[in-house]
Amino acid sequence: MDLGIIAIGAAAAIFAGVSKGGFGSGAAFASASVLALVLPPAQALGIMLPLLMVIDAATLRPYWRRWSWPEARLLLWGGIPGTALGAVLYTIADADLFRLLIGVISLAFVGWHTGTRSGLFKPRQTPLPAWAGLLAGTVAGFTSFVSHAGGPAAAIYLLSQRIDKTRFQATSVLLFALLNVVKFVPYAWLGIFSADTLKFDLVLAPFALLGAWLGVKSHRLVPERTFFAITYVALTLTGLKLIWDALT
Numbered sequence: 001m002d003l004g005i006i007a008i009g010a011a012a013a014i015f016a017g018v019s020k021g022g023f024g025s026g027a028a029f030a031s032a033s034v035l036a037l038v039l040p041p042a043q044a045l046g047i048m049l050p051l052l053m054v055i056d057a058a059t060l061r062p063y064w065r066r067w068s069w070p071e072a073r074l075l076l077w078g079g080i081p082g083t084a085l086g087a088v089l090y091t092i093a094d095a096d097l098f099r100l101l102i103g104v105i106s107l108a109f110v111g112w113h114t115g116t117r118s119g120l121f122k123p124r125q126t127p128l129p130a131w132a133g134l135l136a137g138t139v140a141g142f143t144s145f146v147s148h149a150g151g152p153a154a155a156i157y158l159l160s161q162r163i164d165k166t167r168f169q170a171t172s173v174l175l176f177a178l179l180n181v182v183k184f185v186p187y188a189w190l191g192i193f194s195a196d197t198l199k200f201d202l203v204l205a206p207f208a209l210l211g212a213w214l215g216v217k218s219h220r221l222v223p224e225r226t227f228f229a230i231t232y233v234a235l236t237l238t239g240l241k242l243i244w245d246a247l248t
Contacts, residue, residue, distance in 0.1 A: 005038055009200065010207040013051050017211020020052070020173065021059045022218045032148045033106050037241060041098040046192040048148055049183060050201045051208040056177035058212040063170035068163050072171050072178075074130055075154050078137020079144070079179045086145025087186040098146060100246035105149045106239030112152055128160040144179055145186075151176075 012031035019030075031051075035044035090098075114120075128136075136157035144150030154175060158168050187193060 006200075006203060008034060008038055009047065009204050012048075013204045013207040014211035014214070016048070016052060017055045017058075017208050017213070018215040018218065019211075020055045020176070021062075021212040021215020022169070030106070033103075033239065033242065036099060037245075042192050043194075043197060045098075045146075045148065046187065046194065046197040047200050047204070049180060049187055049192075050198070051204055052148060052176070053180050053184070054201075054205050054208045055212045056173065056180055058209055059173050059216060060177055062216045063166070063173050065170075066166055067170035067174045068158075068161070068167050071133065071158055071161055071163070072175050074133035075137035075140060075157065075175050076178055078134035078139075079141030079150070079175070080182060082138035082141020082143075083145050083179065083182050083186070084141075085138075086142045087190065089142075089146065090186075090190055090192075096246040099242045101146050103239040103242030103246065105143055105147050106242070107236065109149065109152050110236050110239070112156075126160075127162065128157055132160075133157050140175075141179060141182075144176070145183055150179065 012034050015034075016031040032044050032048045035047060039047070136153045139153035140150035143153060151172065154172060155168075158171060163171070
């Protein structure tokens with residue numbers, strides 16, 4: 001409960017709320033990456049999950065029934081076994097492996113978005129098939145469990161379906177609201193939550209709600225390019241630092 005860590009946690013909670021509330025949740029996991037710089041990875045993950053669930057509860061209503069259920073269902077059916085795979089890895093991995101995973105996923109996220117924006121990766125012209133949705137869901141479930149970073153895998157599939165921005169956002173909100181509920185049980189069983197993390201969540205919950213409100217409001221107002229430009233820089237520096245800490 002150090003004031004410096006509270007300040008970092010408050011900024012992380014607001015950032016997660018803005019991302020999940022207005023920009024498809026893709027960059028929300030940057031909050032867990034930042035917390036992992038000052039806290040053990042398990043604590044960072046345990047602190048962020050209840051906050052993400054608070055944000056889910058706040059953002060479901062504005063996007064209620066504006067999602068595309070067929071895509072959400074496919075991703076969810078893949079996400080459940082992906083979550084189970086993440087839980088198995090957690091039981092055999094140490095903290096440095098999770099720092100390494102979070103760091104690598106952070107850099108991969110930046111690389112994927114930079115590549116799509118620059119035209120290096122060409123968007124698929126036809127929708128991906130159903131099996132690809134299941135595979136994307138499995139990857140999303142796994143990366144969501146180990147680093148709250150399921151957004152990019154889900155986004156690749158959803159973007160191929162050529163749905164509009166709000167339907168994309170609503171589907172992402174629904175999917176990760178459900179996956180976060182699924183994750184809560186193994187997180188609790190594995191001892192990722194503690195009295196300290198839950199106390200910290202009570203302190204940070206108002207900041208998470210503020211971020212969610214700002215995200216919904218900025219869905220139409222803030223340019224996505226500006227938001228992700230800041231995210232790219234933060235994630236690159238954070239990812240490099242986590243990888244360095246894991247390897248040294």
